[in-house]
Structure formats: C-alpha cells, structure tokens
Amino acid sequence: MYDYLSLSDAVADVLRARLAGVATAPERLSVPVPGGVLLCMPAADDQIAVVKTITVHPGNRERPVIQGEVTVIEAATGRRLGTLDGPTVTARRTAAVSLLAARILxxxxxxxxxxxxxxxxxxxxxxxxxxxxxxxxxxxxxxxxxxxxxxxxxxxxxxxxxxxxxxxxxxxxxxxxxxxxxxxxxxxxxxxxxxxxxxxxxxxxxxxxxxxxxxxxxxxxxxxxxxxxxxxxxxxxxxxxxxxxxxxxxxxxxxxxxxxxxxxxxxxxxxxxxHALFDLAAARQAFAGSIASS
Incomplete structure (x- = not known):
C-alpha cells in the first residue's frame, strides 16, 4: 500500500516551507472547456518546481473524470526530473491532506x-x-x-x-x-x-x-x-x-x-x-533521490 503517512508529513513540511517564505504557488488557473474544466497549477521551493495540468470532466463515463500529468523540474537548472500521473498524484495527495487534518483535528x-x-x-x-x-x-x-x-x-x-x-x-x-x-x-x-x-x-x-x-x-x-x-x-x-x-x-x-x-x-x-503545494509535496517524496543527489 502507498505510504500515505509519509506523504501527510511531506504536506506538513511544505506548508511550513510556505510559512517560512520558501515554498510558493500562485492561484490555480482555471479554463472552462466543453463538458469540464482545464486546470493548471505551478508551485516551487528552493529545490524543485512542479506544474500540474489536468482536465476534469464530471460527465465522463468511458474515460476517467480526471486526466493529466505533473511535470517535475529541478529548480536551480530547469532540468526535467520526470513526469507523474496527474490523477494518481491528485488522489494520493488529497487523501494525505485529509489524513494530516484528521491527525491534527x-x-x-x-x-x-x-x-x-x-x-x-x-x-x-x-x-x-x-x-x-x-x-x-x-x-x-x-x-x-x-x-x-x-x-x-x-x-x-x-x-x-x-x-x-x-x-x-x-x-x-x-x-x-x-x-x-x-x-x-x-x-x-x-x-x-x-x-x-x-x-x-x-x-x-x-x-x-x-x-x-x-x-x-x-x-x-x-x-x-x-x-x-x-x-x-x-x-x-x-x-x-x-x-x-x-x-x-x-x-x-x-x-x-x-x-x-x-x-x-x-x-x-x-x-x-x-493546492499546487500539495503536488509539490508529492513530487518531493517521489523524487527524493534525485533531489538528494543534485
């Protein structure tokens, strides 16, 4: 089973980084498209940057409701570290955020x-x-x-x-x-x-x-x-x-x-x-080895 507990800790760390002024993310860009919405969410800290681009089509029956990807970038050089599946990241980091909230509240x-x-x-x-x-x-x-x-x-x-x-x-x-x-x-x-x-x-x-x-x-x-x-x-x-x-x-x-x-x-x-900061937390967890060796 995926390590949700560690991801919830990573979410907490990214929120602390935002409080410290290290991690930033602008408001989500939302563009209406027929039958749904296109969302674009960038975020960055002092080590990596991410851009998640997804579409949400609630009426989809033969295709997933959420489709897209997360591009992960080395902040200092712009080097692309890799790509993560957008729906998987969205599901896991959202559950990790709820888990963190439950642990606290x-x-x-x-x-x-x-x-x-x-x-x-x-x-x-x-x-x-x-x-x-x-x-x-x-x-x-x-x-x-x-x-x-x-x-x-x-x-x-x-x-x-x-x-x-x-x-x-x-x-x-x-x-x-x-x-x-x-x-x-x-x-x-x-x-x-x-x-x-x-x-x-x-x-x-x-x-x-x-x-x-x-x-x-x-x-x-x-x-x-x-x-x-x-x-x-x-x-x-x-x-x-x-x-x-x-x-x-x-x-x-x-x-x-x-x-x-x-x-x-x-x-x-x-x-x-x-929020894009939570995608950043997921990317930090997924690419921890790349970040440590860079």
Whole structure:
C-alpha cells in the first residue's frame, strides 16, 4: 500500500516551507472547456518546481473524470526530473491532506469512518485512513450499491476490509455513528444529512466550485471550520460559500500544524479544494533521490 503517512508529513513540511517564505504557488488557473474544466497549477521551493495540468470532466463515463500529468523540474537548472500521473498524484495527495487534518483535528481517530463516494478519491481516503490512523471500521456509501460493492471487493483484494451501507436506514445509522466522515463525490448538492455526532470530523473533498456543496449549510454554520488554503477556498469552496460563512471563522490548516488550541465542542469541518503545494509535496517524496543527489 502507498505510504500515505509519509506523504501527510511531506504536506506538513511544505506548508511550513510556505510559512517560512520558501515554498510558493500562485492561484490555480482555471479554463472552462466543453463538458469540464482545464486546470493548471505551478508551485516551487528552493529545490524543485512542479506544474500540474489536468482536465476534469464530471460527465465522463468511458474515460476517467480526471486526466493529466505533473511535470517535475529541478529548480536551480530547469532540468526535467520526470513526469507523474496527474490523477494518481491528485488522489494520493488529497487523501494525505485529509489524513494530516484528521491527525491534527479529529477528536477520535480510531473511527468508525464513513466515506461517501466510490471513485478514485474515495479509495485513496479509505487506504490513507486505514494505514495512517489504523481505522478498521469503515463504511462506504455510493449512488449505486453495485459500484460501492465493486470498490469494497477491490479494496478487499488489497487487504482492506470495508462495509457497504445498502439502504437509507443503514446510511443514516452510519452517519450518526461515524467519528470521521469523508465526502468524495462530484455532487453539486449535499450528500450528508446533518445528523452527525457532536464530535465528528468531516473532510469535504469532492466539490471545488462556488456553486457545488456536498455538506448541508446547517452543519457548516454550526461547525468549527478549517481549510487547506484560505485564498483558494474563498473563491472555490462552495460548501462554505453557499452556507454564507464569515471567513474570520475559518482557520487554515497550516496555522495549527505545531500546536492545536483546546478543541471547542462541536463538529469540525475541514474543506479542501486542492493546492499546487500539495503536488509539490508529492513530487518531493517521489523524487527524493534525485533531489538528494543534485
């Protein structure tokens, strides 16, 4: 299984590098294309630079929803170190970011874990929380039972055991019991009812446009709120924008990396819209040998 725990540490290191002024990344460039969007995301530190170019087509059925690549460059010379598969990097680094947030913010990291979604992101998050936190009670929820059971079977082949919630009552029970919840869908409307535990940790990873929201506004409005990147969230985090969140209520993850304040009572919501710095973290991990020898 991929080393998500080390990648989550790499994400934390890159966030610290940004605080120190060493790592930088401009806002994501987004270009509408028929049926989807083209995204371009550069980032650099004192050793390497990356440029991720991907397309997202939510309506794709015969092709992957996300396609693209990450070019990795030696910062001092411009030498191309190599290319990484964009969807793989996106899935793994997003799951690692959620894992890092859970390690810092979740009141109960033992589980149960509920993952809503059955795509690439859902699988990566199951693997990340299984490996990084040792969670063993995991429930999957998908739009169709067939797809959820197919993902569960595939995970079982990799040694990861999950349950599938097969009806409305089972889904509601899973929501009520979960200590941690991940929403990883392409839905534009809420996929989670506001019947969660009082100490729940929710990582909302699926939506990345101001019009889309996986979480109900009532939950967002009463939760303690965090984001992966404040500036990006202000224009892309539909879960927060549609709930009318005042941004002074929101804390960026990097602000709590090294010393979390006493946890206030109530649900915690972590919203991630993605950031090129996390691709930089993945590239640093993948090309550690090249960086060390350069």
């Amino acid at each position: 979740a009141a109960d990291t033992a589980g149960p874990l509920l993952v809503i979604g059955v795509g690439v992101q859902a699988r990566a998050h199951v693997e990340a929380f299984w490996q990084g936190l040792g969670v063993r009670a995991i429930t999957l929820v998908g739009r169709t039972q067939e797809r959820a059971e197919a993902l569960a079977a595939s995970l079982a082949e990799a040694g990861v055991t999950v349950q599938v919630a097969t009806d409305k009552a089972a889904v509601e029970q899973a929501v009520q019991q979960a200590a941690m919840i991940v929403t990883a869908t392409t839905s534009c409307e809420p996929v989670l009812a506001d019947v969660v535990r009082g100490d729940v940790f929710v990582s909302a990873v699926g939506s990345f446009t101001p019009e889309a929201a996986e979480l109900p506004a009532a939950l967002v409005q009463r939760a303690i709120l965090y984001v992966d990147d404040m500036e990006s969230a202000k224009v892309e985090a539909g879960d927060y924008l549609r709930a009318g969140v005042h941004w002074e209520r929101v804390t960026p993850l990097e602000a709590v990396l090294d010393g979390v304040p006493p946890r206030p009572a109530g649900p915690v919501v972590f919203k991630t819209v993605g």
